[in-house]
Amino acid sequence: MAGYRTPLGHARGLGSAKHGVGHFIGQRVSAFALLGLTIWGAWSAVSVVAGGYVGARFWLASPINAALITLLVVTGFYHARLGMQVVVEDYIERKFTRTVLLILNTFVAAGGAMLAAVCLLKVAFGGGAL
Amino acid sequence: MAEAPPGARARPLSPHTTIWRWHITMAASILNRVAGVALYLGLLIVAGWALALASGPDAYGAYTGRLGSLVGRVILFGVSVALFFHMANGVRHFAWDLGRGFAPKTADATAWGSFAFAIVAAVALWTVALTNGAL
Numbered sequence: 001m002a003g004y005r006t007p008l009g010h011a012r013g014l015g016s017a018k019h020g021v022g023h024f025i026g027q028r029v030s031a032f033a034l035l036g037l038t039i040w041g042a043w044s045a046v047s048v049v050a051g052g053y054v055g056a057r058f059w060l061a062s063p064i065n066a067a068l069i070t071l072l073v074v075t076g077f078y079h080a081r082l083g084m085q086v087v088v089e090d091y092i093e094r095k096f097t098r099t100v101l102l103i104l105n106t107f108v109a110a111g112g113a114m115l116a117a118v119c120l121l122k123v124a125f126g127g128g129a130l
Numbered sequence: 131m132a133e134a135p136p137g138a139r140a141r142p143l144s145p146h147t148t149i150w151r152w153h154i155t156m157a158a159s160i161l162n163r164v165a166g167v168a169l170y171l172g173l174l175i176v177a178g179w180a181l182a183l184a185s186g187p188d189a190y191g192a193y194t195g196r197l198g199s200l201v202g203r204v205i206l207f208g209v210s211v212a213l214f215f216h217m218a219n220g221v222r223h224f225a226w227d228l229g230r231g232f233a234p235k236t237a238d239a240t241a242w243g244s245f246a247f248a249i250v251a252a253v254a255l256w257t258v259a260l261t262n263g264a265l
Contacts, residue, residue, distance in 0.1 A: 028227065031220050038213060046259045053190045056183055073180070076173045083166045108174075116177035119184035 023082055030079040037072040044069075057123055066124035073116040081109035158241035162219040165212035172209040210255055215248035 048059050060066055084105045092098040150156065175197070182193035196202050222240050225231040231240055 028224070032224070035217060035220065038217060042210065042213065042255055046255065046262055049194070049259070050263050052194075053183070053187045056190070060183070073173065073176060076169075076176075080166070080170045080173055083163075084170055087163060087167065112174055112177045116180040119177075119180035122184045123180075 023085075027079065027082045030075050030082070033075050034072070034079055037068065037075060040068060041072050057126075060120065060123045061126075063124070066120060070117050070120050070124075073120070074113045077109040077113035077116075081105055084109070154241045154245075155237050158219055158222075158244055162216060165216040165219075168209060168212040169216055172213065175206075175209065207252065207256065210252040211248050214251040215244055218244035218247040 044059075044065070048056050051059060060069070085102060088098060088101045088105060092101055178193060179197075182190045197206060222231060222244060225240075231237060
């Protein structure tokens with residue numbers, strides 16, 4: 001009779017869900033990629049900002065720049081989604097609020113990554129033309 | 131979390147932030163999380179920049195104009211400090227994952243180093259930006 005068992009009794013002996021390791025590895029591999037990507041990104045931002053609108057489009061017309069900045073944004077949102085997930089899980093105790101925030105986190109990260117990728121590639125495929 | 135059964139005796143909790151003396155490793159740990167959340171905002175700013183760039187010169191001018199205002203620059207500088215701190219502290223985590231750097235003195239030194247790197251790298255980046263005519 002499952003209803004008479006304590007929550008601890010339910011969980012005892014089952015072991016871990018064996019899903020945590022995917023999060024752990026994903027966070028570290030994306031962190032490793034972002035180490036290089038963000039150094040390049042911060043350095044590039046200085047020259048891109050100096051070039052104004054025309055300079056930014058010209059910069060993005062380079063396939064290397066377009067690939068790296070898209071990779072940076074997508075990897076960044078992936079890493080940020082994993083990190084924010086842990087923050088929500090740690091501090092939000094109420095189950096409904098927590099679930100809503102976790103779903104919202106996924107939607108914002110996926111939406112931000114997709115929007116940025118489409119915008120960057122639109123400009124990149126336009127060859128920097130005005 | 132499972133609810134405690136009604137009438138259960140209050141059980142002792144593990145020591146919490148309120149009773150610990152502040153220490154540099156504790157500050158680095160907490161601020162690493164704060165920096166990560168700030169960088170979420172930073173990514174949204176980059177996504178907004180991409181949208182403005184794809185939307186034409188008027189939208190781009192309006193967006194970069196706002197980023198270039200005093201409030202915008204303060205936010206961007208804060209994001210750059212958060213980026214370099216999160217980066218340096220992430221390298222500490224890589225070392226810990228390899229089982230290194232746990233000795234208290236080492237952990238203290240690398241925590242101070244992360245803060246120092248964050249300030250120095252951000253100031254260096256903004257100095258280059260200033261001399262490069264980006265600001």
